[in-house]
Amino acid sequence: MAKGRFRSPAHPVPAPAAPCRYLTQADRLHIADRLREKATVRSIAAELGRSPSTISREIRRNGIPLRGDISRLAYRPYAAQARADARKPRPKQGKISQLPRLRNYIQERLTRRWSPEQIAAQLPRDFPDDLEMRVTPETIYQALYVQGRGELRRELARALRTGRARRKPQRHAARRQPRFATPMVMISERPAEAADRAVPGHWEGDLIVGPGHRSAIGTLVERSTRYVMLLHLPDGAHRAEHFHQVLARTIQTLPSHLKRSLTWDQGTEMAGHGAFTLATDIPVYFCDPASPWQRGSNENTNGLLRQYFPKGTDLSVHNPDHLAAVTAELNGRPRKMLDWDTPAERLTKLLTAS
Structure with missing residues (x-):
């Protein structure tokens, strides 16, 4: 440290080991x-x-x-x-344990199966002038789940919608393990031409799944024409070890100028994305976690497909001929976003122009 700045005290205060969220x-x-x-x-x-x-x-x-x-x-x-x-010394007596009136209010509503968030929102409405009667949802969760605090009866945790006796830990984003052996390329690195839909050949994909994830149908949507392709996935072909092969066979039926990129979510079925790219020379870009809007065309299409494949039904009963019929029907619908052209007409124009 430069001369004239703070010197150490005569009896230095040992700096305790602390999580990175604390100032050192x-x-x-x-x-x-x-x-x-x-x-x-x-x-x-x-x-x-x-x-x-x-x-x-x-x-x-x-x-x-x-x-x-x-x-x-x-x-x-x-x-x-x-x-x-x-x-820092712990444990400290929590707010709920210090205020019996607040504790009784919370316990009574937990018994009525209110969520901690609902309780926290209702307190200011019931006690607008009493600032002591304020608590955050996290404080209620802590009082229920942190052992040794005893601020709320542990059995009340059973009244929560999850019914868990222990709280499910939340994984820190910086400590997540790599999802796939081959590193993911994120959507932020996708070419700008894909984002503005000016150039055809950029696809979005996903699975629609049946009960217990035992059956699935693969869906592909071309971003500029909204043209749909469906993947028949019999006998567990939606599992990671097989899926990239089915996907590669399907997308290789396209002409080269319609094979520019593929955007997918971080589902485990794409663990073989590296092998898919090697086989097809098509880069795969992954959406951020919990960001379905980043593949909005595909999400919209999956919603349309649920008219044909309702949720909760076994998807393995649909054979390739049925999937082809559904695909033809969807691609033959006029679309407002295409100036009432159909996806099939838009794709035909592209193929004819090429």
């Missing part, structure tokens, strides 16, 4: 140095990769009033670290 002593030293240099809260936050609200809250909570004036704060990094460490 090094972070606090950086904040103090940059405040001395008159840097803004936003610039400090950017340098530390934090939210500006995190930095402003840190200064407000751990700063020292200057000459007794709480509107002016002096930030001392080692004192700030000591204050933060003093707040």
